[in-house]
Amino acid sequence: MSxxxxxxxxxxxxxxxxxxxxxxxxxxxxxxxLKNPFLSPSLNGVPxxxxxxxxxxxxxxxxxxxxxxxxxxxxxxxxxxxxxxxxKGSEGGSPLxxxxxxxxxxxxxxxxxxxxxxxxxxIPDRWDVLGLGQAMxxxxxxxxxxxxxxxxxxxxxxxxxxxxxxxxxLRAMDGCSYKxxxxxxxxxxxxxxxxxxxxxxxxxxxxxxxxxxxxxxxLGGFYRSKLRRANVNFLSAPIKDGTTGTVxxxxxxxxxxxxxxxxxxxxxxxxxxxxxxMISKTNILVVEGYLFELPDTIKTIAQACEEAHKCxxxxxxxxxxxxxxxxxxxxxxxxxxxYADILFANSNEAKAFCHFSSKESTVLAxxxxxHFVPLVSVTDGxxxxxxxxxxxxxxxxxxxxxxxxxxxxxxxxxSGILYGILRGMxxxxxxxxxxxxxxxxxxxxxGTRLGVQNAAELVQSFSFHLGGSNFRTDVGSDHISSL
Numbered sequence: 001m002s003x004x005x006x007x008x009x010x011x012x013x014x015x016x017x018x019x020x021x022x023x024x025x026x027x028x029x030x031x032x033x034l035k036n037p038f039l040s041p042s043l044n045g046v047p048x049x050x051x052x053x054x055x056x057x058x059x060x061x062x063x064x065x066x067x068x069x070x071x072x073x074x075x076x077x078x079x080x081x082x083x084x085x086x087x088k089g090s091e092g093g094s095p096l097x098x099x100x101x102x103x104x105x106x107x108x109x110x111x112x113x114x115x116x117x118x119x120x121x122x123i124p125d126r127w128d129v130l131g132l133g134q135a136m137x138x139x140x141x142x143x144x145x146x147x148x149x150x151x152x153x154x155x156x157x158x159x160x161x162x163x164x165x166x167x168x169x170l171r172a173m174d175g176c177s178y179k180x181x182x183x184x185x186x187x188x189x190x191x192x193x194x195x196x197x198x199x200x201x202x203x204x205x206x207x208x209x210x211x212x213x214x215x216x217x218x219l220g221g222f223y224r225s226k227l228r229r230a231n232v233n234f235l236s237a238p239i240k241d242g243t244t245g246t247v248x249x250x251x252x253x254x255x256x257x258x259x260x261x262x263x264x265x266x267x268x269x270x271x272x273x274x275x276x277x278m279i280s281k282t283n284i285l286v287v288e289g290y291l292f293e294l295p296d297t298i299k300t301i302a303q304a305c306e307e308a309h310k311c312x313x314x315x316x317x318x319x320x321x322x323x324x325x326x327x328x329x330x331x332x333x334x335x336x337x338x339y340a341d342i343l344f345a346n347s348n349e350a351k352a353f354c355h356f357s358s359k360e361s362t363v364l365a366x367x368x369x370x371h372f373v374p375l376v377s378v379t380d381g382x383x384x385x386x387x388x389x390x391x392x393x394x395x396x397x398x399x400x401x402x403x404x405x406x407x408x409x410x411x412x413x414x415s416g417i418l419y420g421i422l423r424g425m426x427x428x429x430x431x432x433x434x435x436x437x438x439x440x441x442x443x444x445x446x447g448t449r450l451g452v453q454n455a456a457e458l459v460q461s462f463s464f465h466l467g468g469s470n471f472r473t474d475v476g477s478d479h480i481s482s483l
Contacts, residue, residue, distance in 0.1 A: 124207040126281045128422055129193060131186045132304055133288030134267065135212035137219045138183025140249040141176050148250065148258060155252060158259040158321050160293060166262045169248055182226030183247055185320055186210065186288040188408050188448045192415035192438060194231040195455035202459040206422055209233040211278055215242030215266040235278055242266030257407045267294050271303040279304055280311040284418065289320025292328040305339035318414065319345035325352040336373055343373040344414045347380040362386060366393040377417050379410050385436060387428045396432030399440035408448025413439040434462055
């Protein structure tokens with residue numbers, strides 16, 4: 001078993017297994033050389049069949065000098081009305097903070113020094129990554145265990161709530177200060193990828209975008225503005241009279257987070273000509289697992305993935321949450337088995353997909369899933385991570401760090417894998433190590449977003465790995481886990 005570059009720059013994955021849903025040796029995934037100096041994978045295959053051949057395009061363009069990295073207009077501050085749990089926009093002061101405010105000045109200064117313009121939005125011919133997911137505004141606060149017990153909340157879980165339930169929690173937190181951010185697991189990954197891909201020493205700027213559903217309310221404008229500021233374009237138009245979804249994030253002193261998601265009336269994603277057009281101009285489509293919780297989105301996800309395959313776009317799926325997997329198990333597998341080229345999951349999520357008990361090993365789950373999905377990425381907290389490929393699992397040691405907040409680690413890891421793919425890495429061990437370093441930086445800070453300065457330092461350290469594209473790697477020489 002080997003991962004090697006063909007014709008200068010190519011990743012070939014040739015599983016030997018005969019399972020009807022596994023890859024066959026006669027139909028490898030390959031990423032041939034492109035005119036661009038970085039890889040832009042594409043897929044040419046038959047929908048509902050994971051036995052796929054991936055071929056590159058040479059018609060992808062990037063506009064580095066005109067790429068917009070920030071927007072500073074029309075920000076709003078929000079006030080929580082504890083009497084009824086509603087959220088209102090205001091232009092004035094508020095007890096509600098913004099977790100990005102502390103780094104705003106540094107980000108703006110760095111972007112100006114890099115020569116990027118913030119005066120206009122330039123839409124590229126193609127997107128390197130398009131994320132399809134939930135657009136949620138996070139409201140985060142610190143509570144103790146007793147607070148969770150009083151409200152009957154299980155620590156460390158994620159629960160979907162209605163408007164009334166959200167109001168109960170907000171009233172209980174009356175007087176506490178909140179921080180607001182354009183949140184969501186997918187957006188964390190996209191922001192990290194955009195910041196890594198926006199560093200000039202790493203190569204041409206990566207074009208990153210997101211599609212989803214936001215309302216025409218102040219929260220929707222806040223969310224779009226925050227993503228644009230982080231160099232992620234939100235392409236979907238706001239829904240008239242819709243309300244944007246929110247997530248209340250309650251953090252206890254032991255750094256565990258309990259999340260309450262309010263989907264809002266705008267939390268449905270429809271498949272239309274606009275979304276189809278976005279996908280047709282995308283190299284990698286990332287589908288967020290939390291979408292499976294929204295009404296009538298399974299059809300949208302399937303249509304989007306089928307369009308991706310028709311247009312030669314790779315499909316990545318994020319597992320998102322164990323309870324989400326358990327509630328929508330069959331729907332997940334319908335998409336994974338028929339469409340997914342890449343799967344991102346943590347250890348518990350991977351075991352949930354396999355119907356394994358918590359006592360089963362992470363490596364076993366990784367190897368099992370890699371029979372169904374060409375490339376599987378599974379994180380296992382402080383124990384490291386695994387990249388599954390054709391029935392084997394390459395072990396990635398954890399990157400040294402002093403954990404402060406573990407939330408967002410998996411999102412950051414996924415951004416590192418995507419970055420490695422788009423920059424042409426073929427060494428799975430090196431790609432995993434790169435992703436582990438990104439995750440370690442996020443874990444070592446408070447908050448889920450990778451900062452601009454940290455991204456610059458990471459890309460500079462990655463240059464050694466990214467520079468050596470014409471090499472051959474025998475995965476057998478890496479740490480291949482065995483049972």
